[in-house]
Amino acid sequence: MIRSFVALACLLSFNTQAAEDITVYKCTIKGIATFSQTPCAKNAEVIKLKQPLIADKQSNNGSAASLPGTSSVDNYIEIQKIEREIKRHQLSIKNYKEDLAHATQQASYVNQDQANRMGAESIADAIATKTAAIQNRYNGLISAVQQQIDILQQQKRQLSSQP
Structure with missing residues (x-):
């Protein structure tokens, strides 16, 4: 006893x-x-x-993930993965902006024949029409990638706030 x-x-x-x-x-x-x-x-x-308290971890159904310190290490590793993914998306945005600048420059090389085929009244109108279409396309791509970055940053904040 x-x-x-x-x-x-x-x-x-x-x-x-x-x-x-x-x-x-x-x-x-x-x-x-x-x-x-x-x-x-x-x-x-x-x-x-x-390291979280052992008593706190034992209340998590005793699963393998509830070993002492496992969640903090897992969270750290996951945060590192998220940061790499954010950097990859930021690089994509940079590349899209460079492509946008290049495509906009190319759009400015319109001659009168091309403007006539586009149905524009002048070369300036044809350039403006082409540039607007290019900007809409790239702005949509950039916006979609920025939304992914925002989601990843939110996930990172959630993981950072966990013990």
């Missing part, structure tokens, strides 16, 4: 101990980000993550 009581007391004290920091090391090996529990290179970046 006394042994059971001592074992139970030890178990309860273990489950309610204060959260400790989890140390993760980030290294870039051959251009690929690698995460490890031990230093993986001399220039390893040290990342400190808060």
Whole structure:
């Protein structure tokens, strides 16, 4: 009986101990980000993550994802993926803007014959019509990518606010 009581007391004290920091090391090996529990290179970046209370984690149905510290590490990795995706989308927007500038410049090379075939009254009207169509097309593409960036930033904020 006394042994059971001592074992139970030890178990309860273990489950309610204060959260400790989890140390993760980030290294870039051959251009690929690698995460490890031990230093993986001399220039390893040290990342400190808060470990949630064990008692809090045991209330999450005891699933494999509820191991101590797993969610913070998973959130960090997911945030890194989201940041890479945001950068990729920002590069797409930059490329669309460059393409827009190039296409707009090309649209300004309209001659009278092309303007007549377009049904425009003048070369200036033909250029304006062509430029407006090009801008509408690229603005739609840029807007769609910007919406994706906004969604990713919202996901990143949600993950950042979780323990």
